Amino acid sequence: MEYIRKLDLKKHLLTAISYMIPVVCGAGFLIAFGMAFGGDAGVDLTQPGFSFWDALAVMGGLALGLLPMIISTGIAYSIADKPGIAPGLIIGLTANAISAGFIGGIIGGYIAGYLVISIIKYLKVPPWAKGLMPTLIIPFVAALVGGLIMVYIVGTPIAILTQMLTGFLDGMGTSSLLVFGIVVGALSGIDYGGPINKTVFAFVLAMQAEGVNGPITTLQLVNTATPIGFGLAFFVGKMLNKRIYTKTEVETLKAAVPMGFVNIVEGIIPIVMNDIIKCIIATAIGGAAGGAVSMALQANATVPFGGVLMIPTMEHPMAGVLSIVVNVLVTAVVLAILKKDVSQRKEAELEEEDINLDYIQVM
Amino acid sequence: MKIVSVCACTVGIAHTYIAQEKLETAARNAGHEIAVETQGTIGTENQLTDEQIQNADIAILATDVKISGEDRFSNLRIIKVPTEVAVKSPNKLIKKAEEVLG
Numbered sequence: 001m002e003y004i005r006k007l008d009l010k011k012h013l014l015t016a017i018s019y020m021i022p023v024v025c026g027a028g029f030l031i032a033f034g035m036a037f038g039g040d041a042g043v044d045l046t047q048p049g050f051s052f053w054d055a056l057a058v059m060g061g062l063a064l065g066l067l068p069m070i071i072s073t074g075i076a077y078s079i080a081d082k083p084g085i086a087p088g089l090i091i092g093l094t095a096n097a098i099s100a101g102f103i104g105g106i107i108g109g110y111i112a113g114y115l116v117i118s119i120i121k122y123l124k125v126p127p128w129a130k131g132l133m134p135t136l137i138i139p140f141v142a143a144l145v146g147g148l149i150m151v152y153i154v155g156t157p158i159a160i161l162t163q164m165l166t167g168f169l170d171g172m173g174t175s176s177l178l179v180f181g182i183v184v185g186a187l188s189g190i191d192y193g194g195p196i197n198k199t200v201f202a203f204v205l206a207m208q209a210e211g212v213n214g215p216i217t218t219l220q221l222v223n224t225a226t227p228i229g230f231g232l233a234f235f236v237g238k239m240l241n242k243r244i245y246t247k248t249e250v251e252t253l254k255a256a257v258p259m260g261f262v263n264i265v266e267g268i269i270p271i272v273m274n275d276i277i278k279c280i281i282a283t284a285i286g287g288a289a290g291g292a293v294s295m296a297l298q299a300n301a302t303v304p305f306g307g308v309l310m311i312p313t314m315e316h317p318m319a320g321v322l323s324i325v326v327n328v329l330v331t332a333v334v335l336a337i338l339k340k341d342v343s344q345r346k347e348a349e350l351e352e353e354d355i356n357l358d359y360i361q362v363m
Numbered sequence: 364m365k366i367v368s369v370c371a372c373t374v375g376i377a378h379t380y381i382a383q384e385k386l387e388t389a390a391r392n393a394g395h396e397i398a399v400e401t402q403g404t405i406g407t408e409n410q411l412t413d414e415q416i417q418n419a420d421i422a423i424l425a426t427d428v429k430i431s432g433e434d435r436f437s438n439l440r441i442i443k444v445p446t447e448v449a450v451k452s453p454n455k456l457i458k459k460a461e462e463v464l465g
Contacts, residue, residue: 198373266374360443
């Protein structure tokens with residue numbers, strides 16, 4: 001176990017995700033905008049006759065299609081530094097070739113990374129060939145071995161796994177969709193873009209690549225609605241004769257709420273930190289409610305990001321709108337009820353948790 | 364105690380900077396000097412100078428992702444923690460640093 005922890009597998013995945021997020025946001029926005037105004041992401045840009053919105057949609061869509069490659073490159077780079085980039089790229093594209101999607105990208109990245117380290121460690125070349133190592137030998141050998149592993153060993157199990165998953169999700173009846181929505185919604189609501197959110201995100205993004213749009217719609221709608229709900233809570237609080245936010249928090253909200261409209265939830269983190277438990281309760285309940293609506297009514301956005309911009313891309317746009325509205329209302333009301341008036345808030349120095357020794361490395 | 368630190372969380376827009384603030388406050392409250400470099404999604408800010416690293420007693424790396432220039436700290440004792448630890452328990456983290464240095 002100690003050895004596994006030393007490997008720090010999580011760090012490599014998180015590094016890749018941190019490179020991937022700007023791509024998903026940037027490209028997701030492009031395709032959301034494009035599709036919102038009627039663009040078609042399947043248009044051929046080399047033939048005349050495409051619209052401006054088509055161009056946006058295509059640009060965004062192509063970038064999103066390359067996400068497995070970005071993930072694999074990120075992981076390989078995290079493991080093996082610069083020499084890992086080329087093999088990561090090549091093996092990631094191989095993941096696309098075998099339709100192994102996201103999971104294939106992740107597996108490919110680790111394979112590429114560890115192959116590169118092994119080659120550097122164990123492959124001895126004569127002095128005249130030293131220069132060829134990073135330029136030719138490592139990329140070629142790593143990509144060759146890694147690619148073959150992907151095609152002949154990894155490919156089939158992944159295809160089977162994805163088929164099973166898609167079949168399972170397709171076959172879910174309305175009541176199970178509701179439960180699923182509640183679970184995804186609540187999970188997404190708990191940590192405001194933190195590790196749980198990111199893990200669920202990776203999972204549901206992979207599902208969207210298989211054509212299952214429900215879960216990712218749920219997650220992103222929760223991230224969209226949460227900051228807006230916090231904003232609305234201010235006014236609900238007023239109705240209950242409570243000032244639930246300090247001056248600084250109100251200022252923070254002024255930036256955080258617009259960010260919410262475009263799917264960025266992190267803006268409200270400072271507010272959450274001041275009152276963690278109550279905020280989490282409010283967002284989890286709101287998220288569960290919104291999630292249930294969006295899954296059961298099958299809002300199904302076809303883009304992975306965009307906040308309110310996702311609505312025009314949805315199979316059932318009204319379901320998306322309803323989901324956001326429900327989420328916002330529930331979060332706002334629960335939060336306003338739970339929170340005390342600011343005059344009663346203690347500047348409580350919360351007792352810090354003891355540092356879990358598992359997570360600390362001393363070198 | 365002179366501390367140098369790098370903070371780098373996954374999304375790179377929130378926890379990185381919160382960790383920076385929390386570490387700075389905790390270190391100063393305990394009477395230490397600290398310089399915190401952040402590697403967020405926007406890039407490296409407040410980059411540590413060679414001098415700062417040379418004069419430091421210990422490095423605290425509050426990182427979830429791979430950071431650039433980790434080899435800068437090869438001559439220092441290093442404490443590596445997830446960003447979350449710096450955000451949630453900065454004072455205990457500084458205490459731990461004090462312990463490590465004896």
